[in-house]
Amino acid sequence: MATMTDPLDPIVVAKDFPLLNRRDRERPLVYLDSAASSQHPSAVLDAMDRYYETTHANVHRGVYALAEEATTQFEAARTNVGRFVNAPRPATEIIFTKNATEAINLVAQSWGRRFMKAGDAILLTIMEHHANLVPWQMLAAEKGLELRYLDVDDSGYLDLSNLDRLMNGTKLVGITLTSNVLGTIVDQDRGLPAIIEAARSAGAVVLADGSQYVPHSPTDVRALGCDFLAFTGHKMLGPTGIGVLWGREDRLDAMPPFLGGGEMISDVRLDGFTPTELPWKFEAGTPPIAEAIGLSAAVDYLRGIGMERVRAHERELCAYAIRTLGARYGGDLRIFGPTDPDARSGVLSLALDDVHPHDVAQVLDEAGVCVRAGHHCAKPLMRRLGVAATARASVYVYNTEADIDALADALEAAASLFARH
Amino acid sequence: MATMTDPLDPIVVAKDFPLLNRRDRERPLVYLDSAASSQHPSAVLDAMDRYYETTHANVHRGVYALAEEATTQFEAARTNVGRFVNAPRPATEIIFTKNATEAINLVAQSWGRRFMKAGDAILLTIMEHHANLVPWQMLAAEKGLELRYLDVDDSGYLDLSNLDRLMNGTKLVGITLTSNVLGTIVDQDRGLPAIIEAARSAGAVVLADGSQYVPHSPTDVRALGCDFLAFTGHKMLGPTGIGVLWGREDRLDAMPPFLGGGEMISDVRLDGFTPTELPWKFEAGTPPIAEAIGLSAAVDYLRGIGMERVRAHERELCAYAIRTLGARYGGDLRIFGPTDPDARSGVLSLALDDVHPHDVAQVLDEAGVCVRAGHHCAKPLMRRLGVAATARASVYVYNTEADIDALADALEAAASLFARH
Amino acid sequence: MAGLEDLYREIILDHYRSPRNRGELPSPPAHRSEGFNPLCGDEVVVHLLVEDGAVADIKIGGQGCSISQSSASLMSAAVKGKPVTQARALIRSFKAMMSIHEASLGNDGDGEGGEAGGTDEDDAAGGTVSIEDMGELAALQGVVKFPVRIKCATLPWNTLAQGLNEAEAGEQA
Amino acid sequence: MAGLEDLYREIILDHYRSPRNRGELPSPPAHRSEGFNPLCGDEVVVHLLVEDGAVADIKIGGQGCSISQSSASLMSAAVKGKPVTQARALIRSFKAMMSIHEASLGNDGDGEGGEAGGTDEDDAAGGTVSIEDMGELAALQGVVKFPVRIKCATLPWNTLAQGLNEAEAGEQA
């Protein structure tokens, strides 16, 4: 019997994923796009179906048994998700949003509008996803704030040499824990403590974008030391339509509401309203109930595997991919980001000489290999790397070395099709 | 064979709803809380499962076949939902949000911030749901706007006698097409044209809250004549986690973005961004993909029944309920809202003499009858009615006269348990 | 599956139909405190006369469901004439009786104490009363099986706790 | 199921590997217009010399995928030396060939015309060319089976349409 110390066996895991097991396809599917969105184990789909088929009713304020059970399951999902990231107060500090993007907008609009004033600076990094850029740009334009960026060096690591200078006058730091293009990891073991410490001295709060981190590594908000953590359900085996904001209770308590409506009030009069307590203060309207229950099932599934094993598996696959692709293509294939598998996630952005990333993805698709081509919602980083787009392969719990081999073979087909003679 | 002109047979319809058909319950379920959230036919759950099990990938920008198919299904869902409300340009005018509440907040924050200035007035009605009150109160507090309200008369109809005076200086009108407490309908046949016309003369835009209307009546945004229409998936047989904003294309085009992030940009630089076109300009981050597909299946299901028949069925049930309850309780049971079944939806707010609504709901639950007790997110209306709460029964396509009889019987149990001797 | 008879015991219905100590007390010297259940909008008003470290008199106002109103009535009967320390012990005991279920709702960080000003410090120290010694109050025990109604039952007690704090602070000032 | 050979015809690969009319034209007298595919960030630059109602010369700049670049190359060869009216007819025909599939994507109100300034008026009047008469351009027909790539193929044509409009407006001024 497999135990938690054995390495994860992706072939066994993949059996739980209906989409990966369909026999009605012309060719087997090699899904290497989990950084865009992951697939779903039956346990997640079943949890949502079970909810809809046995328990559904609107949550909160319902007296009847069905509504009470729905509320219990929804709030239990919240606590479960909170425990997954080791939130000190999972029942109050976890806000369900529609995606990570909304979670970041919530902080920008609620915390940012209340606590920042003209001339204050926001420190981001050049490798942020648009989700952690545009909300701050909107806020900066509205309030006259300054935007500053940490650069990346040519190996794909954050350049922290100017940290103290950049932190001077900074009120908020927004930083991704894992780049969705370079794979670079920034966490309590790699670079984050210096940023957190500098932010503390400057009196700045730190929002961590965990969209590419929480699905792939054991996550502990206490160890990370940030004030806010945003992540998204559909990249961690969960459904679409749900994201998560974790925030330190005192921060969240001090913030004004974000969206207005039902659930988030304790009283409404004709001339105004009184917001209610955490976490509901930030959840206006009917929440994503089934989605929360699905995400909770995803968290259970991941916990069942063990996040340490998830991380170890992806580290090995990433190392294998770098070795294999390097051996086969050498200089003709550029792999962006750190070469040290300890410092990077299983996201591999590739550039094949003379072949456009969209053509790469197109040819790969013909071989059943799904990779994403484009700017990956990280246009500033693309400019910094000097490319318009990359082809990006990314792995998860169900991917195997055979998938990497299929990727390597298909890249060869692309290279030979387009080679300028 | 039943045709579209036969009345809807709720017993046949109910067979499609797994939750209503479970045999593992202690007692049959009489679900009379669809105004809070409706149940789901298998067709909706199957559509989502099928999507997750065969097609899931992140939408937009994906080159590979799976992502392309996901995008096609997602955009087809948009068009289908748009056609359901007869949107002139369904592919660009339908914005997917997380619920109706977000849809209204979108208009308040984007249109309201851009086009309203201190001293302008917002005209709402006293019977609005908090979702159509609090966003405007937040905007009013931020920008120094005046809030005005249309009152309801003692029969539950909107009082339009002061319309012209109230419209003077008004820039936006927010109005529910159906009260979720009184059932009062305000549409092209009942009261709305006067409001639209007065708004046009005053140069005000009109946002209609269709959360309780679109699920229950044929809806035609062209006939309604409003500028925006908000509604929500989970009240129309669809999943949680999705809402809809329809807006006239020229209005939406003129509006700045709402939330910032991926999908809603055409370019991002370090110093700012350029938004993309409709509808994506308003859909930051990964959208509720499976939820849109589920909602589209719900729309197909409703269209299969025929919205005229849905409305006729609910009208009959409502008339039956008013007759039955009136005959059995007379003055001991207060039914709020219009008594004319043509003028009201199948939402029945009840007050039983000497019994608190929460106790009513509790005793009803014991008989398997699910009704909602509380302020129904309409506190200003509750104050106007002089009650803290009501017990609310609401019907949908699967409810029968037998359900109303069960309600009447259970009310009797409540009345006798609490009667002060 | 909990049945209605667990919730609506005869004692509860009796106190609901014929509430004890209903009314007001002139303030001052009495102290008036209001509690409010945000879930339903119901309220309990506690008029409290504290003299020589004892609850010399108590009257109840407000309106709400059978559980909140009977709990208020039962509470008034239980604390009237008792030393404040004993009233506080009863509050603690009652809230403990009601909190059994809360935890399993997942509300770890969010007891029901917040709304009406009943603070956690109330719970931290001092004696309690066992359920056997709670007399008629034990009739409310069945409420824990109906989690949404727990706030109904605790509303008057949180309001009383707040009133005692304020009344004693006023006495000392 | 469409295969890769439908997309990457030999002619297309040839024009991709050895693009025709690549370069710039001095401006003025030539006109320079840029088209941009927001989905991928690729761009096509069209340098256009319109003289006596004809496309006297054309050069292509920018960078992008094989489809956009070969489409630009094929386009330059097809319109070079042709009367402007004939170039416009080709644009219409090419976009018609590419739009077959768009409709079924549900984008009723949102043709791909918007991005690079190709306006609907272009399509409204004037003659068209049948696919049989489009010569090498017909090689791009297979693109319609790959809806996400349609914008790649139409990008240069929208840019040309915009360039022709601007060049003719300039001539008249």
Ligand SMILES: Cc1ncc(COP(=O)(O)O)c(C=O)c1O
């Ligand atoms: C009239 C009305 N408007 C708005 C809403 C809000 O819908 P949601 O909670 O899905 O945003 C509701 C439902 O509660 C409603 O009844």
Ligand SMILES: Cc1ncc(COP(=O)(O)O)c(C=O)c1O
């Ligand atoms: C690093 C990062 N942040 C944020 C996001 C946004 O996630 P969502 O689209 O679910 O809001 C993504 C995913 O695209 C991401 O990779």
Ligand code: FES
């Ligand atoms: S329902 Fe309001 S206190 Fe019980």
Ligand code: FES
């Ligand atoms: S992928 Fe950019 S134009 Fe083809």
